[in-house]
Amino acid sequence: MSAKKRGAEVARGGVQLKTPKGTVDSFGKEVILREQVTSKISDIFRRHGGNPLDTPVFELKEILTGKYGEDAKLIYDLQDQGGEACALRFDLTVPLARWVAMNNVTQVKRYHIGNVYRRDQPAIARGRLRAFQQADFDIVGQYDPMIADSEILRIIVEVFKSLEININIKMNHRRILDGLFVVAGVPEEKVRAISSAVDKLDKLPWAEVKKEMVGEKGLPEEVADRIGEYVQHSGNIDKMLQYLRADATLCANESVKEGLADMELLATYLQAYGITDRVIFDFALARGLDYYTGLIYEIIFQPTAAEAATIQVGSIGAGGRYDNLVGMYGRRTAPCVGISFGVDRILSILKAQRTSESQLQTEPVEVYVMAFGSKDFGGLLPERMAVTAQLWDGGIRAEFMSKVKPKLPNQFKAAVDVPIAVILGEDELKEGKVRVKALGLPDGHPEKEGVLIQKSELVAEVQKRLAR
Amino acid sequence: MSAKKRGAEVARGGVQLKTPKGTVDSFGKEVILREQVTSKISDIFRRHGGNPLDTPVFELKEILTGKYGEDAKLIYDLQDQGGEACALRFDLTVPLARWVAMNNVTQVKRYHIGNVYRRDQPAIARGRLRAFQQADFDIVGQYDPMIADSEILRIIVEVFKSLEININIKMNHRRILDGLFVVAGVPEEKVRAISSAVDKLDKLPWAEVKKEMVGEKGLPEEVADRIGEYVQHSGNIDKMLQYLRADATLCANESVKEGLADMELLATYLQAYGITDRVIFDFALARGLDYYTGLIYEIIFQPTAAEAATIQVGSIGAGGRYDNLVGMYGRRTAPCVGISFGVDRILSILKAQRTSESQLQTEPVEVYVMAFGSKDFGGLLPERMAVTAQLWDGGIRAEFMSKVKPKLPNQFKAAVDVPIAVILGEDELKEGKVRVKALGLPDGHPEKEGVLIQKSELVAEVQKRLAR
Numbered sequence: 001m002s003a004k005k006r007g008a009e010v011a012r013g014g015v016q017l018k019t020p021k022g023t024v025d026s027f028g029k030e031v032i033l034r035e036q037v038t039s040k041i042s043d044i045f046r047r048h049g050g051n052p053l054d055t056p057v058f059e060l061k062e063i064l065t066g067k068y069g070e071d072a073k074l075i076y077d078l079q080d081q082g083g084e085a086c087a088l089r090f091d092l093t094v095p096l097a098r099w100v101a102m103n104n105v106t107q108v109k110r111y112h113i114g115n116v117y118r119r120d121q122p123a124i125a126r127g128r129l130r131a132f133q134q135a136d137f138d139i140v141g142q143y144d145p146m147i148a149d150s151e152i153l154r155i156i157v158e159v160f161k162s163l164e165i166n167i168n169i170k171m172n173h174r175r176i177l178d179g180l181f182v183v184a185g186v187p188e189e190k191v192r193a194i195s196s197a198v199d200k201l202d203k204l205p206w207a208e209v210k211k212e213m214v215g216e217k218g219l220p221e222e223v224a225d226r227i228g229e230y231v232q233h234s235g236n237i238d239k240m241l242q243y244l245r246a247d248a249t250l251c252a253n254e255s256v257k258e259g260l261a262d263m264e265l266l267a268t269y270l271q272a273y274g275i276t277d278r279v280i281f282d283f284a285l286a287r288g289l290d291y292y293t294g295l296i297y298e299i300i301f302q303p304t305a306a307e308a309a310t311i312q313v314g315s316i317g318a319g320g321r322y323d324n325l326v327g328m329y330g331r332r333t334a335p336c337v338g339i340s341f342g343v344d345r346i347l348s349i350l351k352a353q354r355t356s357e358s359q360l361q362t363e364p365v366e367v368y369v370m371a372f373g374s375k376d377f378g379g380l381l382p383e384r385m386a387v388t389a390q391l392w393d394g395g396i397r398a399e400f401m402s403k404v405k406p407k408l409p410n411q412f413k414a415a416v417d418v419p420i421a422v423i424l425g426e427d428e429l430k431e432g433k434v435r436v437k438a439l440g441l442p443d444g445h446p447e448k449e450g451v452l453i454q455k456s457e458l459v460a461e462v463q464k465r466l467a468r
Numbered sequence: 469m470s471a472k473k474r475g476a477e478v479a480r481g482g483v484q485l486k487t488p489k490g491t492v493d494s495f496g497k498e499v500i501l502r503e504q505v506t507s508k509i510s511d512i513f514r515r516h517g518g519n520p521l522d523t524p525v526f527e528l529k530e531i532l533t534g535k536y537g538e539d540a541k542l543i544y545d546l547q548d549q550g551g552e553a554c555a556l557r558f559d560l561t562v563p564l565a566r567w568v569a570m571n572n573v574t575q576v577k578r579y580h581i582g583n584v585y586r587r588d589q590p591a592i593a594r595g596r597l598r599a600f601q602q603a604d605f606d607i608v609g610q611y612d613p614m615i616a617d618s619e620i621l622r623i624i625v626e627v628f629k630s631l632e633i634n635i636n637i638k639m640n641h642r643r644i645l646d647g648l649f650v651v652a653g654v655p656e657e658k659v660r661a662i663s664s665a666v667d668k669l670d671k672l673p674w675a676e677v678k679k680e681m682v683g684e685k686g687l688p689e690e691v692a693d694r695i696g697e698y699v700q701h702s703g704n705i706d707k708m709l710q711y712l713r714a715d716a717t718l719c720a721n722e723s724v725k726e727g728l729a730d731m732e733l734l735a736t737y738l739q740a741y742g743i744t745d746r747v748i749f750d751f752a753l754a755r756g757l758d759y760y761t762g763l764i765y766e767i768i769f770q771p772t773a774a775e776a777a778t779i780q781v782g783s784i785g786a787g788g789r790y791d792n793l794v795g796m797y798g799r800r801t802a803p804c805v806g807i808s809f810g811v812d813r814i815l816s817i818l819k820a821q822r823t824s825e826s827q828l829q830t831e832p833v834e835v836y837v838m839a840f841g842s843k844d845f846g847g848l849l850p851e852r853m854a855v856t857a858q859l860w861d862g863g864i865r866a867e868f869m870s871k872v873k874p875k876l877p878n879q880f881k882a883a884v885d886v887p888i889a890v891i892l893g894e895d896e897l898k899e900g901k902v903r904v905k906a907l908g909l910p911d912g913h914p915e916k917e918g919v920l921i922q923k924s925e926l927v928a929e930v931q932k933r934l935a936r
Contacts, residue, residue: 015530017570017797020554023524025567027578031520047860049833049867052499056491056599057525057583062483077547078556081587086488088546099493102485110495115525119549131524143870147849151870158860272850273857329485365517381615382740389741392515392626399517402611402619 022122022130032363034133034347038113040162041135041341045111048155050137053110055095057117061085067094067325069290070196074118088117092136093291093322093338100140100336101329107141113343126312127348138338140326146262148337149295149321150269156299156317156339157275165349166304167316169278170234171297172285173263174320176244179256180283183249184226186219192290193217198231199286202298202314206231234282237267241281262294287320294321295337301349311352317341367391367462368415368439369400369422372408379405380424387422387434387458394459396466398422415439420465422458423450436461490590490598500831502601502815506581508630509603509809513579516623518605521578523563525585529553535562535793537758538664542586556585560604561759561790561806568608568804569797575609581811594780595816606806608794614730617763617789617805618737624767624785624807625743633817634772635784637746638702639765640753641731642788644712647724648751651717652694654687660758661685666699667754670766670782674699702750705735709749730762755788762789763805769817779820785809835859835930836883836907837868837890840876847873848892855890855902855926862927864934866890883907888933890926891918904929 019025026034042052058078064087068075076088089095092112099105113135122130137155139148153169160167177198181191197212206228213219213227233243241263250256263281270276287296299317319339327333369388371380384400391398399418401411415421423435436458437450453461487493494502510520526546532555536543544556557563560580567573581603590598605623607616621637628635645666649659665680674696681687681695701711709731718724731749738744755764767785787807795801837856839848852868859866867886869879883889891903904926905918921929 015797016528017531017566018528019524020526020528020552023526025524026522027567028519028521031522034522035520046831047863047865049865051496052503053496054494054499054502056487056493057585058488058491058599060484060486060488063485077549079545079547081545083587084488098485099495117525119551131526141870144849144872147870147872150853154857154860268850269853272853274854329483363514381612382736385618385737385740386742389622392622395515397515397517402609402615404612404615 020130022120022124024124024129030347030351033350034343037163037346037350038133038135038343041159041343042111042113044155044158044162045135045137047158048109048137048151050109050111053096053099053112054114055089055092055099055112057115058086058088059095059098061087063098063329064090064094066328067291069192069288071118071288074120076117076119090118091116091340092134093138093340094325096136096138096140096338097322097325097336098329100326100334101332104330104332105140106332106334109137109139111135111137125348126314127342127345128314129344133343135341135343136338138336140334140336142335146265146269146295149262150266150273152319152337152339153270153279153297154273154275156297157273157278159341160299163346163350165316165346166302167278168280168300168302169297170280170282170285170300171295172282173259173295174287174292175255175294176259176263177283177286179250179253179259180230181227182255183253184230185223186227190217190219194219194227195286196288198227198284199288201231201284201286231284234280234284237263237270237276237279237281239281240283241267259294266295287318291322291325292320293323296320297339299341301345307352311349313345313348315342316345316349363397365397365399365418366466367396367398367420367422368411368418369398369424370408370411370415371406371424373426377405377426379403380426380429383424383429387424387455390455390458391422391462394463396459396462412439420462421450422462428452429455432456434458436465438465488598490588490592492592492597498815498819501818502811505631505814505818506601506603506811509627509811510579510581512623512626512630513603513605515626516577516605516619518577518579521564521567521580522582523557523560523567523580525583526554526556527563527566529555531566531797532558532562535757535759535796537660537756539586539756542588544585544587558586559584559757559808560602561606561808562793564604564606564608564806565790565793565804566797568794568802569800572798572800573608574800574802577605577607579603579605593816594782595810595813596782597812601811603809603811604806606804608802608804610803614733614737614763617730618734618741620787620805620807621738621747621765622741622743624765625741625746627809628767631814631818633784633814634770635746636748636768636770637765638748638750638753638768639763640750641727641763642755642760643723643730643762644727645751645754647718647721647727648698649695650723651721652698653691654695658685658687662687662695663754664756666695666752667756669699669752669754699752702748702752705731705738705744705747705749707749708751709735727762734763755786759790759793760788761791764788765807767809769813775820779817781813781816783810784813784817831865833865833867833886834934835864835866835888835890836879836886837866837892838876838879838883839874839892841894845873845894847871848894848897851892851897855892855923858923858926859890859930862931864927864930880907888930889918890930896920897923900924902926904933906933 075090078086115131115133117131186194197209210224213224214221244260298315301316303311321337323335369384371384381404388398388400421437421439432455433452434455435450435452441448543558546554583599583601585599654662665677678692681692682689712728766783769784771779789805791803837852839852849872856866856868889905889907900923901920902923903918903920909916
């Protein structure tokens with residue numbers, strides 16, 4: 001294939017020749033790399049007993065309403081063309097909750113790899129798109145506390161080990177955070193709004209976030225300052241548990257107490273899974289979405305010194321516990337905990353790491369079928385077709401030149417990246433023979449001119465040579 | 469997982485608990501079957517030198533405008549939320565043409581497996597959905613006539629051979645059809661409208677189609693009758709070529725003459741590919757979409773007598789040559805020919821054929837890790853976690869019961885479909901040992917009670933047993 005990238009958009013008859021804002025095409029090796037990544041991820045999901053779920057790309061609008069807090073403005077609506085009001089899915093979590101409620105599911109480990117859509121400000125180079133792929137694993141069901149949560153954290157570590165990407169997991173607990181806010185003096189009704197301000201701390205400096213709290217959200221300055229004091233704390237789980245236990249004011253708060261009990265259990269389970277050192281307990285992590293109720297976490301890429309200069313991505317995955325979302329749809333509740341991996345951001349890391357083109361594997365053509373003859377030969381097109389079909393039937397990736405009478409040098413040129421040529425000549429075909437030639441052999445090699453074999457043995461002969 | 473299907477939709481707070489009209493969820497084995505089918509299809513696409521392309525699920529609205537004739541009313545528009553006017557893709561062909569024009573591609577074999585969206589009247593049981601998956605292969609580029617076209621037909625035959633589905637290919641040529649209409653007396657400006665009436669012949673009887681031509685589209689009755697005479701003809705390519713050559717009036721028409729030359733070449737190439745017997749030349753095939761210019765075809769499922777009663781699907785794939793579509797966007801044209809497989813309809817055939825559940829392969833859990841102890845034992849949860857993690861690290865699909873103190877009978881019940889149990893006991897763990905037990909062994913089997921092994925050898929031991 002030959003594709004030249006044009007700098008500018010091309011227009012004809014007023015038609016803009018581009019993809020919609022924040023979306024991209026991907027082709028060839030790029031798509032194959034994505035398939036390799038999602039296949040590694042889904043292998044791990046199945047290793048943990050995951051079942052695949054596929055839901056429609058759009059949902060009834062009312063299914064999505066009231067689930068995303070301030071982010072709801074980013075939802076893509078479908079136009080009303082007579083019928084139901086629909087919107088593109090914003091994540092894979094709300095569709096899961098809808099499916100769980102609709103089918104009265106009580107227990108399931110489900111995974112889902114698919115695109116989601118957000119009318120956000122795109123930054124394509126950093127893998128921030130309006131249409132992007134998520135890979136989700138969620139555990140639905142009533143279990144003893146923190147067992148499912150710790151398995152999700154374990155899955156995160158397994159996924160990035162398999163992708164050879166260095167990461168940390170930043171985590172916090174919604175109940176602890178809520179308690180912190182109350183102890184700091186935030187009125188109950190402002191806790192959600194203040195939480196979503198804190199969520200911006202990974203993008204904005206504290207001064208900006210404080211301005212939002214005091215200015216926009218009307219928090220007294222001294223309350224904001226007490227929050228600012230708390231959210232500076234982060235570290236390994238044992239250190240942070242010590243800090244919490246030592247603060248009698250915090251521990252007196254019911255909400256903090258509940259969160260602390262969860263985190264104590266989690267510390268034991270992370271130890272059993274051998275992943276304690278991959279996790280950072282960070283009071284500044286808030287997660288904007290409304291539906292989280294317990295443990296929350298984000299996956300942070302840890303670049304090497306060399307990578308830090310070139311690879312700029314934010315979090316490459318996030319998730320948490322959301323015990324009330326299913327209950328918003330049905331009579332029954334179903335506790336849930338899960339993780340969304342941001343596949344596009346993972347790909348932008350992998351592509352930056354693989355500087356050499358050859359590190360991207362593809363499946364190129366294996367055999368090129370050519371015709372050779374005197375000046376006025378017929379081109380042997382039906383014969384090339386029949387021989388190529390024989391190779392296809394043998395499962396071999398084969399091509400020939402789509403010309404009735406191709407010139408031999410042009411055929412060799414077209415086969416430049418192909419390891420094996422099959423060359424047909426009129427006289428040889430009459431004897432039921434074809435020539436098989438490994439391309440790119442050095443001069444003087446005994447098989448430089450190829451070898452003549454029985455046509456009926458072609459597939460076996462090619463397979464033998466490909467296996468070398 | 470445990471999911472009970474509810475008969476009725478559940479509502480709460482006025483929220484309808486359902487997927488949008490014409491869309492479905494799929495779960496578990498259903499998703500895995502779909503992956504198996506698309507993976508077989510993409511293997512064949514790559515065998516023919518195909519490169520994967522992925523385009524956004526929505527396009528600028530103007531990219532889709534004027535490409536689909538009467539079907540344009542079925543396009544899903546996105547709501548205008550400030551910004552560009554967009555619409556969900558209606559097929560994968562127009563996005564390919566947009567990509568080819570935008571990147572000045574001159575030659576490519578591209579494949580694309582993805583969902584498309586049409587606001588059509590759904591019939592879910594027959595695999596007719598509003599959101600459905602297509603698997604497309606197209607050859608873009610200027611080649612000697614009919615070489616690429618015949619490769620597409622060959623790909624169709626390979627795909628259904630690999631899926632073990634019995635099919636025929638119905639084909640026709642737009643130039644012959646256009647010529648037929650002109651010879652029958654259809655005015656030039658009505659050819660497209662009459663063509664789309666003929667396209668309905670696979671769903672409606674001739675009398676209805678004639679009514680549309682004469683009533684709605686204002687064709688004189690005798691002209692309609694002449695068309696009715698022509699479109700009765702179908703058969704194998706050699707017979708139909710004979711018929712055409714024998715009709716001097718038809719052959720005098722330039723358009724028919726061009727189409728006939730193409731079909732003569734095609735006959736030779738189908739012979740070379742060994743697929744002549746799979747193809748029916750049918751004058752009644754028209755294909756509704758505006759963009760076809762040459763050969764057109766549809767894939768027709770051929771049920772056995774037993775299947776015919778239960779499996780009702782229309783065409784399970786269609787395509788053709790469209791040489792002018794790319795030129796609608798840019799200065800340069802690029803001849804194209806391709807095929808779209810309807811994956812959902814293929815799945816509805818495969819599911820109907822696989823009556824036994826077991827014919828749907830899944831990847832179930834391989835090992836269940838249990839704890840065994842006296843009445844007041846601790847449940848060994850961190851120990852079960854650590855052993856399960858050891859199995860996960862070995863790539864083994866393993867689970868344990870998410871309870872702090874599970875009862876042994878409940879653990880065996882949960883493991884009912886799992887081939888191997890690993891049983892932990894406090895005393896045995898102290899000696900560094902675990903018990904491995906194949907589940908479902910008959911009484912009296914020497915390993916009925918399992919075997920005690922070194923914990924460090926667990927992965928190797930389990931792999932040995934799974935390989936049996």
